Amino acid sequence: MKRRIHFGSVLVYSLVWYLCSCSAFYLPGLAPVSFCEEDQGGEDCQTVIQLFVNRLDSVESVLPYEYDVFDFCKDAKEKRPSENLGQVLFGERIESSPYKFNFKQNVKCKAVCKKDYKKGDQDDVTKLDFLKMGMQLNYQHHWIIDNMPVTWCYDVEDGQKYCNPGFPIGCLVTADGRAKDACVINSEFNKKNTFYVFNHVDIKITFHSGASEGWRGARLVAATLEPKSIKNTDENNPTCEGGSPMEVPGEFDNDVSIIYTYSVTFEQNDDIKWASRWDYILVSMPHTNIQWFSIMNSLVIVLFLSGMVAMIMLRTLHKDIARYNQVDQADLIKIPSSKGNSSLPYEDAQEESGWKQVHGDVFRPPRKGMLLSVFLGQGTQIFIMTFITLFLACLGFLSPANRGALMTCAVVLWVLLGTPAGYVSARLYKTFGGEKWKTNVLLTALLCPGIVFADFFLMNLILWVEGSSAAIPFGTLVAILALWFGISVPLTFVGAYFGFKKAAIEQPVRTNQIPRQIPEQSFFTKPIPGIVMGGILPFGCIFIQLFFILNSIWSHQMYYMFGFLFLVFIILLITCSEATILLCYFHLCAEDYHWWWRSFLTSGFTAVYLFIYAVHYFFSKLQIIGAASTILYFGYTMIMVLIFFLFTGTIGFFACFWFVNKIYSVVKVD
Incomplete structure (x- = not known):
């Protein structure tokens, strides 16, 4: 098949496009x-x-085909406009x-x-x-x-x-x-x-x-x-x-x-x-009116629930901090007993319990700290990429008329954001007490992108066998590898260098040498039920937008309401943060100090609900038939789930990390 995109010029084009778009005004x-x-x-x-x-596509098949594959009338002097990286990845021909x-x-x-x-x-x-x-x-x-x-x-x-x-x-x-x-x-x-x-x-x-x-x-x-x-x-x-x-x-x-x-x-x-x-096309979309009502409905619900969480956290935490500080300040003060003239120490009247009891263990390094730091580094890279991409889309740079611009922008940003990924991963790994810095930086640069590329390559093999226009040419695959190993990996090493060079993150309290025994937990404070419950609220605020996004991908409908999507993105950040903080506080009150991985998995479990919804969407909304199309659907869905898992897990972790540092720095625990 003929291709007018040359892998040697992909990087130059992508960088020029990105720099130009940042300084331009809305161009439809x-x-x-x-x-x-x-x-x-x-x-x-x-x-x-x-x-x-x-290309020609169908709602009953994931396999698009080029116009020339069908026996239609062809141009005697065929011309193919140069395609950008996003168009090639999306299979536009x-x-x-x-x-x-x-x-x-x-x-x-x-x-x-x-x-x-x-x-x-x-x-x-x-x-x-x-x-x-x-x-x-x-x-x-x-x-x-x-x-x-x-x-x-x-x-x-x-x-x-x-x-x-x-x-x-x-x-x-x-x-x-x-x-x-x-x-x-x-x-x-x-x-x-x-x-x-x-x-x-x-x-x-x-x-x-x-x-x-x-x-x-x-x-x-x-x-x-x-x-x-x-x-x-x-x-x-x-x-x-x-x-x-x-x-x-x-x-x-x-x-x-x-x-x-x-x-x-x-x-x-x-x-x-x-x-x-373009207005007459976009306004006629059948979901436009439903979109307005659904988004506003979800916004009200999520804001109400977020307000409830914030109110509970502020009132409960305020009481705990006030009580514990009062205990420290009145350490030797006697108060009259209601049963006579005898007096009791205030410490005996108000016995310490809950999250202050575990202050000597709360910052104990987690197990598998290497893997957690790698996930957080990649999640930071994805988070910044998503934020900037959606912001540019809201400004109109990535409108449907700018074909392939959305994917091109996302790929270029991901490549250029290797430095934050390496820095965050290295800094946290050093905080966890890790010493295998070479392994850390290699895993940060290669693990998650390698999984995505392996899945993508297998899906591409199926497309090649089926003769689909969505199959990525070999030259473009080489260009993607060049972007990955030539730019992203070196930038990750640069970020890791500065991350290891800086001192470990200072903790507000010292860690005891001997771990404290965790008491028997109730059903709701055990790890698995808490993690499963933690992903419900964040998923509840995105599933409506998720329906329209899946429609645009698999039912070939135009998606253009990036303003609503950016709003849902902000709501998702707030909801993931507050849900994770709330559950983290309950677990600390139950004297379970293993919060590192739990904070990541609590909000990251939203990705599991995304996968379940994608399965439901496949069987209830789509008419896809054929083994190849089914494999392709779930193969690409797994890439989406992994990216979303890293993204939401990172949000929850850093929210909980900030919360734990905040409360243990405010309260006098020594």
Whole structure:
């Protein structure tokens, strides 16, 4: 397969893109392009509108395919725009098509090409079978004009209009007469065991004239189409009106000829501005209104629960600190007894219990401190990457029109943030008393990224075997390895050097030489129940957004509400922190001082609920069939779960670390 991305230029492109985006204002994609009529063109005004085609995908299969894999009309002089790293990782494959239009020249029923399939030709049989597979699994075209998706807009329930950024190859009426997918839109699609090819499209291009705006020509603000199935017999004189639909029998008994045609009309609309030309697509998304209600509902619930946690913590902790400080200040003061003239020491009246009892063990280094420090270093890297990426997305730099920008930004940021990962890991490992600094820095740089890359490589092998366009070319894999080992690993070593060079984090209390025995714990203060309960509240504040994110990934819907996502991100930080602090306080009150790993796993267990929800989503929402698609779904889901586990676990750990240091530094324990 041809690829226009060169692995040697990936790093340069990514860095330049990132630096440019940081200093730019909102750009909804490319700069505006002006179009003029044929006799008025020039360098600043194009006359020909080129239609580009992207990969084809389906909600019933995880495997996308390039346009060229199907036997469609191809451009004689095929052009492939240079793709950025994010587009390659997402499997986007954009190329030119034979659909070319002169600006403001309406065309009616123009033939593009004719495809003949002979019954006895094995090559034709293979091509037609693959086309049938695409129609059976409801594969969708994705066409692009002026960096804008060509949408198929149709009416849905309640009189609303939905604009789909793709349209199907065709549809199928099963052997039992059941019309699948798009076959329900036409009553003429009624023959059993028959495929109907959408071989004709009526395209309407809307433009905004610059005559009154002070700029030359016009700018395209919308592109819509309506797919049709029309059987034409004469390629030179197609009619594209009336007649029977283009049928492809389920059994290849006779020769089949498919003539692909199109019509195009131009319409002027000066009410639509070029900067808001995506609005008609995004506003028509069926989840928009639900999104507003659901997000506000979740926000109120989470803020209420967070307030409850904060109130409990402040009131309870305030009483404990006041009581313990009062004990220390009135160490020898006698108070009258209610039973007579005798007196009792205040210490006997208020016996120490709970979290102060374990002050000599609370900072005892944890078991497997090496692994914990490595996880926290990687989690810090992921946290900073996520924060900056979402912030840039809120500013509009990573809008859907900026294809591949979101993934490119995330990868570049992850590569450049190796230094914080190495520093945090080394500093905490030194605090835990570790001495194997070489092992620590190597694991920080290689362990979690290695697991992700191994999973990603196995999924890529399956895509290669299946011939999917989502398969990453070998050159891009080499480029990713170069970014990892050439930039991220050295930066991790630099961060680790400064982390080990600095002194260990000073603890507010000394650690006893002999560990204190932990008393018998109740069911709710045992490790496993506490960890399982700790992930419920954080997951409750993200599962609504998680539904829309999974829809955008697996159901190929556009995700653009990054403002809401950033808000949920902040709520997730607060909720993970407060839930972990609350459970940590309960465990310390029960005189269980093993909080290091528990604080990480308590909020990190949210990732387990994410995996359970992903399994539920797979069986209840998706129509994916086939072993390869199933393996790919769960393979990529495991990468998401691991990243989310490190991210949430790190949030909970540092919140609890701050809390424990705070209370033991405020209270006099010596």
